[in-house]
Amino acid sequence: MKPVRRGLRLALVVAAVLVLAGGSLGYVLHARQRERPAEQAASDDSFGLDVPGLYFRDSATGRVARLPGDGAPRVVGGPSCERFHAAGERALCLRKLPGLPARTQALVLDRRLREVRRVTVPGIPNRARVSASGHLLSWTAFAVGDSYAASGFSTRTSVLDLRTGYLIKSIEDIPLTIGGTRYHAPDVNYWGVTFARDDNRFYATVSSRGRTHLVEGDLRNWSARAVRENVECPSLSPDNTRIAFKKKVSGDPRAPWRLYVLDLAGMREHALAERRGVDDQAAWLDDRTLAYALPGRDGRASDVWSVPADGTGAPRLVAPGGSSPVAVGRYP
Template sequence: MSTKLRLVITAVVAVVLAGIAVGYAALSRTGVPDEVASTTVGGPRLVVLSNGRLSTVSRDDPGGPREVTEQRCDRVYRAGGTTSCLRPVGAFKAGELAVLDTGLREVRTVPLTGFPNRTRVSPSGRMVAWTLFVDGHSYAANGFSTSTGILDTRTGALVRSLEEFTSTVDGEPATAADRNFWGVTFAADDNRFYATMSTGTHRYLVEGDFAARTLRSVADNVECPSLSPDGDRIAYKAAVNGDPQQGWRLSVMDLRTLATTPLAEARSVDDQPAWVDGRTVAYGIQRDDGVNDVWSVPADGSGTPAILVPEANSPAPVD
């Protein structure tokens, strides 16, 4: 996408944000009461969103009491003591990325124009990534446009769009104007990462090098990747028959062999999955009434899906 076109789209989005923010926020609503809880959750935990509030539940009892904070987010992720909160678009306020420390104190904000969609933090807590819809609201739609950026919280280096990086597909330069990027996931070295790049009719898994500012294709038909704790596998959504309008199948890819395993969740999953541990993948599914639940399924293709955290979304494991 050209800089001129992106500026035009950004201006249009800024005008219409106020009119559609309420409807968009309703998509991530849950049935949990809108109040701050006094419950304190210890031990291994999961961070989730409950009714749009940053919350914590016990991994041993994820359906039990939850600690609900005053932080409001449309998407959240925590790792290495850093929390990334994509704050909602308001009637008179555009969205923003808020970087929070271990005490949930704000240490950095980045103004954003668009609709919050994905966010991730590297295992060390240093690198933060986000994806916004600039135009459109679904990866199954034609003509959508995304903006994906990365912040190095240690140096302050800010990449507002992965379109700034040099991209290759099968070793050849990828320069098409229709390129879109989304769904970053970080490796443990704070430099290497994976994401989705779409161009034409293909949606590629790309491996990125932050320092070198490069992206190279790894595999086709991979969206919203999530790197496993051991760094050897990617959980992702794969378009059914290569067509996103037919929905997505949750799958796991071995990065050493590129062998894929469809998981036992047969419903369409339009989410970036999260690894609860090395054996379990979590993801959000929205009910017909608009309430979200966090589900989980074994990462080896066995078992059956089960609700992990009712009336919640945007899961992330916390030790």
């Protein structure tokens, strides 16, 4: 009987080893599946920023696409992103990571849209900007809530300087002046950074106590001052003389904002020909034209539209099923 018992024990040990090995294999496969979204950030080898055109997020695939501007069809081949922007030699791709709590992964990409750095922050991807030189990047994530129209939302805005590698995880502690007085409040939120050509000055939205302000910031001196009220999601023109923004014009939560342009020299503003509610940080295609996203006809996917920046003309549909537009090179 002893040999039989020893054989039985050996069989049980072998079975246990196989079960453990199978569990380990399953764990490895599961881990690889969880890491797969990060692998999907890589773009096709033939797709990069070397071709001028309108780059944007394709709603059908979630990947970055390009419209050459010569009437050719769109080309989809970039990384998977929720938000995208590019300038100089760099691009910024924001992706929402799976699971709870919500986390945003900011991927810094080169001109071939290959990853060179990644940063993970809490929240849902919301805004992304790269300075004209490609040296400075900024992104905003919703830490609480998912809409500027809702009460009780909270944002987290970061700035990354690629010249030094220094990351400002949140700009909320920047000394802020409103009305010539140093301002302190527990509900201060920043979002929608846009950089000047000097890679030092920037503009952004600050919100506190139910009001929004356009602030002008100075990275070198680490300071910010409010220059105008009721300005959200600013976007500085290529010549650095005007700011496109969304202005709250209604209490209707479905369409509270309208697109405006502010002349920084005289602080005069004018409404654009787009009369629908726009909840986006508009992008300048050139010094005369703006692009932005609006909800599509199905209520889910969005479309990219353009409109003249001087208030004339009419909106034009540019890229159905698109969002996060940015012009690379000359477009069209």
